[in-house]
Amino acid sequence: MRVLGVDPGLTRCGIGVVDIGADRRATLVYVGVVLTPSGDPLAERLLAVSRGIRAVLVEYAPTAMAVERVFAQHNLRTVMGTAQASGIALALGAEHGLSVGLHTPSEVKAAITGYGAADKAQVGAMVARVLGLESAPRPADAADALALAICHAWRAGVWSDASRRGGVGLTGDGMTSAQRAWRAAERKAVNR
Amino acid sequence: MRVLGVDPGLTRCGIGVVDIGADRRATLVYVGVVLTPSGDPLAERLLAVSRGIRAVLVEYAPTAMAVERVFAQHNLRTVMGTAQASGIALALGAEHGLSVGLHTPSEVKAAITGYGAADKAQVGAMVARVLGLESAPRPADAADALALAICHAWRAGVWSDASRRGGVGLTGDGMTSAQRAWRAAERKAVNR
Numbered sequence: 001m002r003v004l005g006v007d008p009g010l011t012r013c014g015i016g017v018v019d020i021g022a023d024r025r026a027t028l029v030y031v032g033v034v035l036t037p038s039g040d041p042l043a044e045r046l047l048a049v050s051r052g053i054r055a056v057l058v059e060y061a062p063t064a065m066a067v068e069r070v071f072a073q074h075n076l077r078t079v080m081g082t083a084q085a086s087g088i089a090l091a092l093g094a095e096h097g098l099s100v101g102l103h104t105p106s107e108v109k110a111a112i113t114g115y116g117a118a119d120k121a122q123v124g125a126m127v128a129r130v131l132g133l134e135s136a137p138r139p140a141d142a143a144d145a146l147a148l149a150i151c152h153a154w155r156a157g158v159w160s161d162a163s164r165r166g167g168v169g170l171t172g173d174g175m176t177s178a179q180r181a182w183r184a185a186e187r188k189a190v191n192r
Numbered sequence: 193m194r195v196l197g198v199d200p201g202l203t204r205c206g207i208g209v210v211d212i213g214a215d216r217r218a219t220l221v222y223v224g225v226v227l228t229p230s231g232d233p234l235a236e237r238l239l240a241v242s243r244g245i246r247a248v249l250v251e252y253a254p255t256a257m258a259v260e261r262v263f264a265q266h267n268l269r270t271v272m273g274t275a276q277a278s279g280i281a282l283a284l285g286a287e288h289g290l291s292v293g294l295h296t297p298s299e300v301k302a303a304i305t306g307y308g309a310a311d312k313a314q315v316g317a318m319v320a321r322v323l324g325l326e327s328a329p330r331p332a333d334a335a336d337a338l339a340l341a342i343c344h345a346w347r348a349g350v351w352s353d354a355s356r357r358g359g360v361g362l363t364g365d366g367m368t369s370a371q372r373a374w375r376a377a378e379r380k381a382v383n384r
Contacts, residue, residue, distance in 0.1 A: 080275050087276025094239035157333035
């Protein structure tokens with residue numbers, strides 16, 4: 001399963017592509033960020049986002065897309081640009097025939113780190129670990145896009161057979177041992 | 193000047209095209225509404241909006257685009273879909289090389305009726321009058337899209353020469369006699 005993850009944004013739009021095997025293992029295919037100058041006209045900035053996403057769709061031909069679900073309640077200053085970028089991503093996904101999923105930041109954090117309130121550094125570190133990278137992808141928008149893609153595949157259950165067979169790195173509760181470690185560390189920190 | 197007006201929305205997206213002459217006269221070229229069922233997946237609905245706008249861009253080749261400026265403060269329930277649709281419209285406008293303008297509802301109402309707090313019925317009636325239609329275009333989203341297009345052209349000042357020469361229907365303050373009538377009636381109603 002090849003998943004395109006999009007962390008929508010106007011100033012920085014994170015785009016990541018991962019392959020997820022039946023054993024739940026994730027492999028990095030592509031990661032990048034579309035940057036648009038805040039001084040440019042809004043329509044030009046949105047077009048740059050559109051072209052950036054379309055180029056990755058054409059080049060890497062993912063079969064599924066995951067986009068962060070945007071809430072109107074948060075970050076009123078930036079939410080409109082984020083929503084506009086997400087609309088463009090979703091329409092492009094449908095245009096290319098992808099199955100499209102929306103995930104909240106909490107869902108992504110929980111899927112990746114086992115802890116829904118994990119911070120950006122924890123998500124980045126876990127994405128690096130899952131993908132076997134030496135360090136977390138920068139900027140955070142790039143890591144978030146990859147986290148979205150991994151979350152989407154894992155939640156879709158592509159690994160469920162491997163999980164039942166006790167797939168590599170998996171524990172009975174469907175978490176990787178690294179996820180369990182994060183969650184245990186978080187609980188310790190919270191209870192301190 | 194041929195202007196495409198878009199009143200962005202997910203359930204109903206108003207699309208209108210008008211020609212505006214140097215004498216400020218406006219002629220209806222096209223009006224329509226993209227309707228998407230609320231039960232359909234979000235990405236499919238946004239794709240339908242995208243295809244609807246693109247079809248009009250290709251068919252009628254406008255040179256400018258006017259889109260309603262969306263504010264995060266209003267209508268929290270529907271604002272995300274509205275913002276997503278507006279993002280798609282803006283990117284399409286830039287992709288087709290149009291000059292793109294954003295106008296607030298107050299700006300549109302003031303330009304069309306001479307009164308920034310005019311209601312939908314007043315805007316619809318004035319759009320019909322300006323375009324020489326027998327009745328206001330329905331639904332209101334269609335009339336709003338036409339109002340946006342007319343507002344954009346008038347604010348861009350395509351009529352300014354005609355205005356200085358005392359163009360047909362224009363008064364010295366740059367309003368049509370109909371706009372003055374609306375404003376006078378409104379003032380009377382407010383002062384009553």
